Amino acid sequence: MSRPLDKAGWQAMADTLTARLETRAYIDDRFVDAAGGETFETINPATGEVLARVASCDQADAELAVAHARRAFDGGEWSRLAPTRRKRVLLRLAELMEAHRDELALLDTLDMGKPITSALGDMAGAIGAMRHQAESIDKLYGEVAPTGEEALALVLREPIGVVASIVPWNFPMMMTAWKIAPALAAGNSVILKPSEKSPLSALRLAALAQEAGLPRGVLQVLPGFGHTVGKALALSMDVDCLAFTGSTAVGKQLMQYAGQSNLKRVYLECGGKSPNLVFADCRNLAQVAHHAAEAIFHNQGEVCIAGSRLLVENSVREAFIEHLLAAAESMQPGDPLDPSSFMGAIVDATQHRRILDFIRQGQEEGGRLRAGGEALDGPGLFIQPTVFDGVTEDMTIGREEIFGPVLSVFGFDSEEQAIALANDSVYGLAAGVWSQDVDRIMRVSRRLQSGQVFVNNWAGGDQSVPFGGVKQSGNGRDKSHHSLAEYTELKSVWIALN
Incomplete structure (x- = not known):
């Protein structure tokens, strides 16, 4: 070989x-x-x-x-x-x-x-x-x-x-x-x-x-x-x-x-604006945060099932975000020909401008920018992995598909609130649930309006399972x-x- x-x-x-x-x-x-x-x-x-x-x-x-x-x-x-x-x-x-x-x-x-x-x-x-x-x-x-x-x-x-x-x-x-x-x-x-x-x-x-x-x-x-x-x-x-x-x-x-x-x-x-639900009883916050970062920053966020809406139970939210920021820092864009690069370039100048416009709008609408938000200098079209906290349902970055490395973090206090937030979208392509409670996993998975639900993983599956969405996905x-x-x-x- x-x-x-x-x-x-x-x-x-x-x-x-x-x-x-x-x-x-x-x-x-x-x-x-x-x-x-x-x-x-x-x-x-x-x-x-x-x-x-x-x-x-x-x-x-x-x-x-x-x-x-x-x-x-x-x-x-x-x-x-x-x-x-x-x-x-x-x-x-x-x-x-x-x-x-x-x-x-x-x-x-x-x-x-x-x-x-x-x-x-x-x-x-x-x-x-x-x-x-x-x-x-x-x-x-x-x-x-x-x-x-x-x-x-x-x-x-x-x-x-x-x-x-x-x-x-x-x-x-x-x-x-x-x-x-x-x-x-x-x-x-x-x-x-x-x-x-x-x-x-x-x-x-x-x-x-x-x-x-x-x-x-x-x-x-x-x-x-x-x-x-x-x-x-x-x-x-x-x-x-x-x-x-x-x-x-x-x-x-x-x-x-x-x-x-x-x-x-x-x-x-x-399209998709996929929710990724993290409950306080999930195992190993740091590991889950790394997976949550991969779910949005993989392929520069240019993914139809990107986990762009991260819903975190408030009791662990701040600790989780600290792990998330560390993970994002390790996923900076690099030369696509370098096998060690996790993120590459944005596909073209139009998409590059569109993503930066969404980032600017997120700041103007009151989102708390916790990481990234900038384009990299140079001839290539690269944008840092970007994390917004304190996002609410009425913010543009929390509702529209950005198709770039931009993560919106929401907080929730109850299972019912998490489900309502997750389903409050015209899209229904994918969703994630992180929890160790089997009863909760089954309850939430059944109620999420989505073509596929990933439990304690993101984007799992093989050729034996169908892939597609509901609603406007x-x-x-x-x-x-x-x-x-x-x-x-x-x-x-x-x-x-x-």
């Missing part, structure tokens, strides 16, 4: 990699320029340097890709292929992703600023998703309905058709795998639109899918902007399903586009057999036996 790379090793690999980046769209098994010839810059937020100019697809490219995807689906080379044979191709793709793990992780680090150690962890999740869905497809059974002897009734699962997957920039490769693995496993044709802020790993994945043996037209990648190519896919009359991870505002717009077009099925994983589920079922249609077949 080769030795893990150090900072110099990753930099040397980056220098080689950036000299041969694929920047064209992938349509009908070929890499091509955008139909209109337009391109956009993708920038390394840790240095401010332009990595490449990437094809900027628009409506013409979307229409072409959809036509090829429909041809591939109707042709049946993939959609009617036996599940065991689809499994072999996707397992081969997972093997290729494993073989190119460092390269794919590095592309995400360069493209959006995440630490390389974090990007490698994302790759493990992406590869795991591809393998899990591949292995599941030949184990998803239909049904025989209970009838009398006069009939045989079958309930079949069939692929939906053409699926458009629109994925975010914060976990580019992992979110891509979560979306396309079940859709491909079920037999669909997939058009992937990566974020314009992180398109490079998706384009490299397209080449690996081709090498794995995915038939022509079954997977296509359209880099570009949401208001052009994304909108065109959402309005297409020949896209049967739209899977999206991103902001709630964009999710609502996509649902409107689906209604304006063909009532395509829409699965959304949207969305309606679909990634991971597990539940996501696989979402990319299939149920067909009832009634056979008369006379």
Whole structure:
């Protein structure tokens, strides 16, 4: 086994990699320029340097890709292929992703600023998703309905058709795998639109899918902007399903586009403002405080399930915050290519300004700034881990999704108050409970309005459990057999036996 790379090793690999980046769209098994010839810059937020100019697809490219995807689906080379044979191709793709793990992780680090150690962890999740869905497809059974002897009734699962997957920039490769693995496993044709802020790993994945043996037209990648190519896919009359991870505002717009077009099925994983509840009876305050800091500062806080609302029982609140501040101090941002860096760069200048505006507003509205709050000097876009105490329900930083390294700390005196505070949000993506009282854990977990509840951990889970939200955090589920079922249609077949 080769030795893990150090900072110099990753930099040397980056220098080689950036000299041969694929920047064209992938349509009908070929890499091509955008139909209109337009391109956009993708920038390394840790240095401010332009990595490449990437094809900027628009409506013409979307229409072409959809036509090829429909041809591939109707042709049946993939959609009617036996599940065991689809499994072999996707397992081969997972093997290729494993073989190119460092390269794919590095592309995400360069493209959006995440630490390389974090990007490698994302790759493990992406590869795991591809393998899990591949292995599941030949184990998803239909049904025989209970009838009398006069009939045989079958309930079949069939692929939906053409699926458009629109994925975010914060976990580019992992979110891509979560979306396309079940859709491909079920037999669909997939058009992937990566974020314009992180398109490079998706384009490299397209080449690996081709090498794995995915038939022509079954997977296509359209880099570009949401208001052009994304909108065109959402309005297409020949896209049967739209899977999206991103902001709630964009999710609502996509649902409107689906209604304006063909009532395509829409699965959304949207925003979050996740509560993390710490009760006084939790074990080891210092350790829990470290986990609470990781829950918000991991990936620079650019995480849909970031534990951005920390609710601490008042009897231990001040002691807990002291441990929290110590943990935050150990998580300062650094060079994303340094394996020791816990935090990296903010994805772009727009998001950087937005986070700093929220910090300023938090101070103006009376939040007590206990740590951070400043941008770091230099060419890169770095912000210190920031902690506000004394946050109340009416403060902007306590209600709106910031998507950055900003933590709001609330106090509570009772279990009822904690639950009310936690549920006082339009979002419902994730929640955490820290306690040693099993009865309390069960009571609180059941009453939290959230798609997932983490007990004495944050962000736990594997490919066997579904991931998604309630309320304005969305309606679909990634991971597990539940996501696989979402990319299939149920067909009832009634056979008369006379």
